[in-house]
Amino acid sequence: xxxxxxxxxxxxxxxxxxxxxxxxxxxxxxxxxxxxxxxxxxxxxxxxxxxxxxxxxxxxxxxxxxxxxxxxxxxxxxxxxxxxxxxxxxxxxxxxxxxxxxxxxxxxxxxxxxxxxxxxxxxxxxxxxxxxxxxxxxxxxxxxxxxxxxxxxxxxxxxxxxxxxxxxxxxxxxxxxxxxxxxxxxxxxxxxx
Ligand SMILES: Nc1ncnc2c1ncn2[C@@H]1O[C@H](COP(=O)(O)OP(=O)(O)OP(=O)(O)O)[C@@H](O)[C@H]1O
Numbered sequence: 001x002x003x004x005x006x007x008x009x010x011x012x013x014x015x016x017x018x019x020x021x022x023x024x025x026x027x028x029x030x031x032x033x034x035x036x037x038x039x040x041x042x043x044x045x046x047x048x049x050x051x052x053x054x055x056x057x058x059x060x061x062x063x064x065x066x067x068x069x070x071x072x073x074x075x076x077x078x079x080x081x082x083x084x085x086x087x088x089x090x091x092x093x094x095x096x097x098x099x100x101x102x103x104x105x106x107x108x109x110x111x112x113x114x115x116x117x118x119x120x121x122x123x124x125x126x127x128x129x130x131x132x133x134x135x136x137x138x139x140x141x142x143x144x145x146x147x148x149x150x151x152x153x154x155x156x157x158x159x160x161x162x163x164x165x166x167x168x169x170x171x172x173x174x175x176x177x178x179x180x181x182x183x184x185x186x187x188x189x190x191x192x193x
Contacts, residue, residue: 008057041173066136081111101132
């Protein structure tokens, strides 16, 4: 099992968002999180990667996660290629993975541009390339399609398909359909306490 969530609750700002959440994900599975604004999709993703505490219930991971959320998490002053290489080195990922990620996300022509000059969609593609290049088995994607044009959405879908086909695992929160056939789906509306 790559992810195992048991009896999980989340309290934010004194409000209980969800409780008694239970699911497991194996290698090669992908889970879509849905539900209205504020239901707790981002909070759950942040709990899974350890950025928010679990005060009730438990999460156990048997693979390292890589996160792409609304922050690019790339040094704004570095050129894009360098900023991505910085993370790939930290992740000890093979360099061909980074080249492949840059190509997959259509970023070759932007590699020399400082990160601060990227457009919204380009920044999102860069954050996704960081995850693709990490070599992490578990991808945590918070609204990965936001800001992407049709071609980039297609590229994202193909990258997700390939990750799952290769035994990777994905948890993605998305308000709209992504071009990937998720194996599982949870609507957090129905997990409210
Ligand atoms: N730092 C915080 N302190 C207190 N409450 C917070 C904090 N961050 C988020 N919240 C609240 O937690 C709730 C869940 O937020 P979260 O971002 O997880 O929802 P979401 O389902 O991802 O929403 P969206 O669809 O808008 O992205 C919201 O009501 C939000 O106001």
